[in-house]
Amino acid sequence: MSLSPQFLDELRNRTTLSALIGKTVKLQRAGKEFRACCPFHNEKSPSFYVNDDKAFYHCFGCGAHGDAIRWMTDQRGLPFIDAVKELAAAAGMEMPAQDKRQAERDMRAKGLREAMEDAKAWFAEQLHGLEGAQARAMLERRGISAETARAFGMGFAPDSRTKLRQALAEYGDAMLVEAGLLIAVEGKEPYDRFRGRLMIPIGDVRGRTIAFGGRIIGDGEPKYLNSPETPLFDKGRNLFNLDRAQAAARKTDRVIAVEGYMDVIALAQAGFAEAVAPLGTAMTEHQLERLWRMADVPLLCFDGDAAGQKAAIRAAHRALPLLQPGRSLAFVTLPDGQDPDDLVRGAGSAAFEALLGKAQPLAQRLWEHEVAAEPLDTPERRAGLRRRLTELAQGIGDPMVRDEYASEFRRRFEEMFARPARQFQQRGYDGPRGGKRGNWKPPPRPVGTKARGVHASGLDPMLARAVLAGLIRHPAEIARHMEVLGSLRIGNGALERLFAAVIDVALEARQLDSDRILTILEQSGFDTVASELLRADTLPFSFTRKTTDEARARADLNEAIAVMVARPAVEAAIAEATALVNVDETGEAFARQVALLRQRQELQARLANLILADEEDFDD
Structure with a gap:
């Protein structure tokens, strides 16, 4: 579906932003504007402002900025097109016409959605009826309040093969079977799938x-x-x-993955609204990606029994190929035999919060699991441990993270099985008789936080600006680099917000060209910085120019993104190796430093090849 700038402008004009935001945020009148404590970060004094005349919100604390559509995507977590549809429905506007096939799919999905919502309402009605007494008693025993049950839309399916089918007869058996509410058996009448069960609705990202x-x-x-x-x-x-956890995760800056529905519900009742759970399967790659959209290091809190710990290790192994600089997992270890529901009911929310504070990094969990896998009392078994650790590190997709894991596992292995250090006598100054200084060196010092913080300082600003301009010029390239672009930490608030805005717009409306992206950015208050980026004399790259051959521009843009992503990790690794050179007697740090410096030179040469060389290339 293609959305014209005129349609989006009309939608914003018909939406009163303060009324939209005021549904979930308590606003106070401040002259011609409204203000509140920012919903995107924790603060005690209000720095979040809403301006209806200009149709945008802005936080002077964290820099959150946008219009009604951006509010729906950032605060509600909706995809761009779903946000537009919901705002259009509230404003009484018709969405632009779709192609026939897509319209048919949407109508079919609409019928299924209505059936599911009616089933949810019917199950909830049964829970509060005569037949729901046992289900209500079970909720009471589990400590689930009536308010929590209503918030999660919980219900009850009577122990009958036909009651739901009869209640939703208007949809017809075929649609109810397709919705998963009935079971079809050849030669027999379809019958209710759920019988004699407490019912828990499962929602999509929009609830x-x-x-x-x-x-x-x-x-x-x-x-x-x-x-x-x-x-x-x-x-x-x-x-x-x-749907609920996304908004909560933005405030707490964390997301907690647990095993089951009741764990999530119990945690929400105890104040941990940022909890989610997989749906009867082991954690998948798609679910991990969902978690990483909410937090850089999701907390996995599986049950304390053997099955729960096995599930945690499976998730750890599944995450390895997907790791990126700054993106990992952490593991919360529960008391043996307990799940989060047991813990918060027995010990309270403070005890659970304390466990979250002791979450174990992914590398530590993998190390402990492999060390405990078998005895390590023979050279062969120790070699087996070393081989398993090497294979784990090699399974990591990102080369920088892979290298760090290999180094970490090697260090741990050497520390565990190193021979006892021999006593070393310092050969230094011998006193007034005129001795001489020997070869004594101070013991190695740990690498400082300054060296480790190079990567956190962000990307090369000039290169980041050039890539951003290139993405505005060639929005089709965003999809090819979605994962790395979504995880970048640029270190420049305004530039990082513009990066996010461009990616959001292009991903949710892939048919948009450069001009339409610029129009939408202007509506979100990014017109000045976006226009500055696209000035012909600002950035000397082919992909920032209007007149460059499309194939060349795209190829150069892809190369620039690769260099941009690789450089911060190389710089951080160089800083760490340099800090170790003077105290490492093995020579490994020096060799690593040389190799990394060579990598830096290669990246600089690749970037230099992208810079336009002659004046003709600078004409737009």
Whole structure:
């Protein structure tokens, strides 16, 4: 679907921004504007302002800035097109016409969504009826309040094969089967899938019901029964409570992944609204990507039993190929045999918060798991440990992270199995008889935080500006680099916000060309900086020019992105190696420093090849 700038302008004009934001944020009148404590970061005094005349919000504390559409995508976590649809519906505007095939798919999905919402309402009604007494008693035993049950839309499916089918008969058996609410058996009448179960709705990123999880009341198997995969529900791509957790994660700057629905619900009731859970499967790559969109280091808090710890290790192994600088996992270890639900009910939220504060880094969890895998009392078994650790490091996709893990595992191995150090007598000044200084060197000092902080200082500003200009010129290239672009830390607030704005717009409206992206950016207050980026005399690269051959510009832009992403990690590694050179007697640090300096030169040469050489190239 292509959205014209005129349509988006009209949508913003019809949306009163303070009314939209005021639904979830308490605003106070401040002259012609409204102000509040910022919903995007924790603060005690208000620095978040909403201006209806200019149709934008701005936080002077964290720099959050945008219009009504940006509010829906950043605060509500909606995809761009879904945000536009919701605002258009509220404003009484018709969305632009779709192609016929897409319209048919949307109508079919609409029917399924309505069926799921009606099923949710019917299950909730049964929970509060006569037949729901056992389910209500179970919630009471689990300490789940009526308010929490309502917030999560919980319900009850009577132990009947036909009651839901009869209640939703208007949709027809075929649609209810497709929605996963009925089971079809050849030669027999379809019957209700969920019977005698506490019902927990599963929502999509917008909170729309797409599936159900049903917990058995009393004894029986399976304990939990989930909806099958449907046109609405892909269990490997969704997370339970994702819609609520996204907003909470922005405030707490963390997300907690637990094993089950009841863990999430109990944690939410205890004040941990940023909790999510996979949907009856091991954690998938898609779910990990979802978690990383909410926090750089998600906390995995699986049950303390053997099965829970095995699930944690599986998630750790699955994450390795996806790791990037600054993006990892951490693991919260629960008491043996307990799950988060048990812990918060028995020991309270403070005890759980304390465990979160002791979360174990991914490298530490992998190391401990491999060390405990078998005895290490023979050379062969120690060699087996070394081989397993090497294979884990080699499974990491990012070369810089892979190198760091290999070094970390090697250091730990050498420390564990090193021979006892021999006593070393200092050969220094011998006193007034005229001795001489020997070869004594001070013991190695740990690498300082300054060396380790080089990567955190951000990207080369000139190169980042050039790449951003190139992405505005060639928005189709964003999709090719979505993962790395979404994880960049530029170190420049305004530039980083513009980066995010460009990526958001292009990803959610892929048919937009450069001019349309600029129009949308102007509406979000980025017109000045975006125009400055595209000035012909500002940046000497082919991909920042209008008249450059398209194929050449795209190839050069891809090369520039590769250099931009690689340089900070190389600089950080050089700083660390340099700090160790003078205290490392093995020569390994010097050899590493030389190799890294060579990498830096190669990157500089690659970048130099991209800079336009003659004056003709600078004419636009």
